[in-house]
Amino acid sequence: MYIDKAEQPGPAVTAIDLGGTAMKGSVWDRAGRELLRRDRPTPVAAGVLAIVAAVVDLHHELVSALHEQDPELSVQALGLICPGLVDPRGGIALYSANLGWRDLPLRELVSAALAMPVSLDHDVRSAGRAEAEFGAARGVSEALYVQIGTGIAATLIIGGEVLVGSRGRTGEIGHVPARPDGEPCACGQRGCTETYASAAAIARRYRSRTREPAGLGVEIDAGIDAEVVIARAAAGDDAARQVFDEAIQALAIALAGYTMLADPELIVLGGGLSRAGALLIDPLAAELTARLTWREPPRITIGAFAADAGRRGAAQAALRLLSPAWQ
Amino acid sequence: MYIDKAEQPGPAVTAIDLGGTAMKGSVWDRAGRELLRRDRPTPVAAGVLAIVAAVVDLHHELVSALHEQDPELSVQALGLICPGLVDPRGGIALYSANLGWRDLPLRELVSAALAMPVSLDHDVRSAGRAEAEFGAARGVSEALYVQIGTGIAATLIIGGEVLVGSRGRTGEIGHVPARPDGEPCACGQRGCTETYASAAAIARRYRSRTREPAGLGVEIDAGIDAEVVIARAAAGDDAARQVFDEAIQALAIALAGYTMLADPELIVLGGGLSRAGALLIDPLAAELTARLTWREPPRITIGAFAADAGRRGAAQAALRLLSPAWQ
Numbered sequence: 001m002y003i004d005k006a007e008q009p010g011p012a013v014t015a016i017d018l019g020g021t022a023m024k025g026s027v028w029d030r031a032g033r034e035l036l037r038r039d040r041p042t043p044v045a046a047g048v049l050a051i052v053a054a055v056v057d058l059h060h061e062l063v064s065a066l067h068e069q070d071p072e073l074s075v076q077a078l079g080l081i082c083p084g085l086v087d088p089r090g091g092i093a094l095y096s097a098n099l100g101w102r103d104l105p106l107r108e109l110v111s112a113a114l115a116m117p118v119s120l121d122h123d124v125r126s127a128g129r130a131e132a133e134f135g136a137a138r139g140v141s142e143a144l145y146v147q148i149g150t151g152i153a154a155t156l157i158i159g160g161e162v163l164v165g166s167r168g169r170t171g172e173i174g175h176v177p178a179r180p181d182g183e184p185c186a187c188g189q190r191g192c193t194e195t196y197a198s199a200a201a202i203a204r205r206y207r208s209r210t211r212e213p214a215g216l217g218v219e220i221d222a223g224i225d226a227e228v229v230i231a232r233a234a235a236g237d238d239a240a241r242q243v244f245d246e247a248i249q250a251l252a253i254a255l256a257g258y259t260m261l262a263d264p265e266l267i268v269l270g271g272g273l274s275r276a277g278a279l280l281i282d283p284l285a286a287e288l289t290a291r292l293t294w295r296e297p298p299r300i301t302i303g304a305f306a307a308d309a310g311r312r313g314a315a316q317a318a319l320r321l322l323s324p325a326w327q
Numbered sequence: 328m329y330i331d332k333a334e335q336p337g338p339a340v341t342a343i344d345l346g347g348t349a350m351k352g353s354v355w356d357r358a359g360r361e362l363l364r365r366d367r368p369t370p371v372a373a374g375v376l377a378i379v380a381a382v383v384d385l386h387h388e389l390v391s392a393l394h395e396q397d398p399e400l401s402v403q404a405l406g407l408i409c410p411g412l413v414d415p416r417g418g419i420a421l422y423s424a425n426l427g428w429r430d431l432p433l434r435e436l437v438s439a440a441l442a443m444p445v446s447l448d449h450d451v452r453s454a455g456r457a458e459a460e461f462g463a464a465r466g467v468s469e470a471l472y473v474q475i476g477t478g479i480a481a482t483l484i485i486g487g488e489v490l491v492g493s494r495g496r497t498g499e500i501g502h503v504p505a506r507p508d509g510e511p512c513a514c515g516q517r518g519c520t521e522t523y524a525s526a527a528a529i530a531r532r533y534r535s536r537t538r539e540p541a542g543l544g545v546e547i548d549a550g551i552d553a554e555v556v557i558a559r560a561a562a563g564d565d566a567a568r569q570v571f572d573e574a575i576q577a578l579a580i581a582l583a584g585y586t587m588l589a590d591p592e593l594i595v596l597g598g599g600l601s602r603a604g605a606l607l608i609d610p611l612a613a614e615l616t617a618r619l620t621w622r623e624p625p626r627i628t629i630g631a632f633a634a635d636a637g638r639r640g641a642a643q644a645a646l647r648l649l650s651p652a653w654q
Contacts, residue, residue, distance in 0.1 A: 085621060095621050142493040156589060158485050165590025166469040169622055172587040177618065180506065180580045187620040253507045257584050260499040262483060263492025291504065293514040294412060294422050295496055 011076040013318035014062045015311045016055055017123060018042065018082040020098030025058045027066045028315035029073065030322075032134075034308075036065055048101045055080065056113045077117045079126075079318030080110060081310055083151075086122040087168035093120070094169065097186075119317040124171060126313030127270055127305070128155020129162045133316065135304035136268045144255075144264045145303065146173060147271035152194040152251075156262070174198065176257065178250040196250035199226035199273045202243055206232075209239045230276045245283075252287035259288070259298055270303035277302060338403040340645035341389045342638045343382055344450060345369065345409040347425030352385045354393045355642035356400065357649075359461075361635075363392055375428045382407065383440045404444045406453075406645030407437060408637055410478075413449040414495035420447070421496065424513075446644040452498060453640030454597055454632070455482020456489045460643065462631035463595045471582075471591045472630065473500060474598035479521040479578075483589070501525065503584065505577035523577035526553035526600045529570055533559075536566045557603045572610075579614035586615070586625055597630035604629060 084096030091107025107120040128145035145155040152174035156163040174194030182191025203225030232240035411423030418434025434447040455472035472482040479501035483490040501521035509518025530552030559567035
């Protein structure tokens with residue numbers, strides 16, 4: 001995909017990014033072009049089976065919308081991604097606190113309902129795969145993609161391939177203990193990286209020091225709120241600077257540990273916080289360099305696909321389910 | 328190798344483990360049997376070129392000793408391993424504080440002096456390779472080998488292969504920040520895992536609390552001293568228990584971080600401290616389990632080759648340099 005092999009109509013795929021609050025659907029052609037989007041809220045309160053039914057409904061809605069837009073294209077596979085712990089080989093949604101499941105055979109459930117091939121992967125691993133194959137980490141053998149939004153998760157790129165791990169539970173850098181026995185994390189542990197460094201944590205920790213209400217930015221959005229904190233830190237606000245410094249330190253501790261272990265050449269940042277650009281990269285690179293001994297630090301850059309990386313990776317995975325001739 | 332393909336004489340290889348105090352030489356046949364050993368001190372004070380010359384001398388001594396023992400075998404390659412940062416693809420000894428070098432083309436130097444193929448790798452990666460191919464991690468796709476002695480280093484086994492990284496600098500788990508901003512480490516950072524959890528650190532930290540002189544055990548050996556501390560901890564000595572608990576916590580923090588990122592199935596412990604067996608594994612497994620959320624911890628076991636793992640891996644690497652027919 002992403003090479004425009006032919007102009008004649010071919011198969012299309014849907015991609016659904018199943019998040020804790022919203023389900024984001026899209027349709028892609030075999031050249032990797034996004035054709036349309038449809039979103040809807042995730043019916044979390046209605047339970048696991050209602051969520052699965054909503055995925056199936058959203059897929060049908062996408063197919064109908066595509067048919068109106070271009071009757072010659074036919075959807076032939078679905079690329080599904082979700083948060084939590086996901087085993088992509090077995091197609092199992094292992095665990096998600098937000099979505100309320102454990103060991104759910106999500107891929108087979110949806111595939112049976114649609115009578116169509118379905119791929120399932122972790123949302124951030126999918127985003128990292130897109131960056132590795134076509135984005136900022138293209139051509140780099142050893143890299144780490146780190147997505148910083150409401151939480152923090154990563155994709156390990158090892159030998160140019162996305163690491164799935166022994167049961168598909170890789171990349172939980174948000175729960176690497178950056179400050180062991182530090183502040184409590186929602187996961188039950190203490191001092192997890194994302195407790196200090198996620199966009200949500202930056203906004204929350206700043207609010208708790210300044211007692212400002214939620215929604216510092218244009219809307220109530222952790223990413224935007226964190227951007228406001230970063231901008232205030234740059235402008236000299238002491239509380240903002242302290243919260244942002246602690247975020248940078250936690251990130252640098254987690255990244256130094258990974259660098260010591262796996263020796264990546266490149267770190268790619270994605271997710272809402274990566275919109276801060278140089279305001280994020282410059283202090284993070286300085287802190288990471290200071291925390292490494294004997295070695296040059298890996299380069300740090302911003303991802304190519306911003307918020308689209310996950311759905312783009314899901315579409316790629318769905319296209320791979322079709323005949324190799326279509327890729 | 329390790330499969331006794333033929334009884335007739337074939338090529339042999341030497342393996343030299345070049346450490347900061349001793350050089351440990353051995354000769355191996357193509358079936359992976361160790362034929363003899365010769366050790367000598369490393370002439371660290373005499374400088375880098377003297378160390379290289381001593382490697383060459385030790386190789387010649389091994390060849391002569393083999394000739395006396397079995398005149399039909401001929402040595403055809405050398406497997407060299409050393410500590411520090413090593414780039415095995417380029418054959419470069421990147422850095423060693425103890426051995427005093429930086430960016431030394433060690434493989435080419437020794438190969439030119441011997442007119443013979445030479446392999447170069449990191450000592451702990453070599454040990455991990457032996458455990459992955461023929462030892463405790465045999466057949467396991469995702470594993471971590473952790474060698475705990477004077478320092479702590481690791482071998483990452485990913486997809487059944489040893490991870491070399493972007494410049495061969497993988498596995499420095501001893502310098503993963505377990506206690507950021509904790510006790511100073513010899514590397515210049517603070518709170519590195521090995522500052523609390525190496526055999527040397529356990530002995531040193533216990534001595535500093537009890538003011539006992541060095542050499543608690545039969546001889547002055549960090550491994551034995553640490554074993555004494557562990558035995559005293561088991562017997563109820565408060566200072567020993569506290570030092571050992573802090574070592575276990577630091578190790579568990581580093582291993583929890585790696586598990587969150589790379590999802591290994593198995594952790595193999597080697598090096599001097601691994602002689603403590605269940606006294607080490609049981610509390611470490613408990614602490615690791617307590618520091619992981621949402622998931623089963625990886626299994627923890629003791630390596631199959633104990634102190635021989637590094638030289639065994641070096642011999643394997645040297646045999647690989649010969650014709651595939653000899654492997």
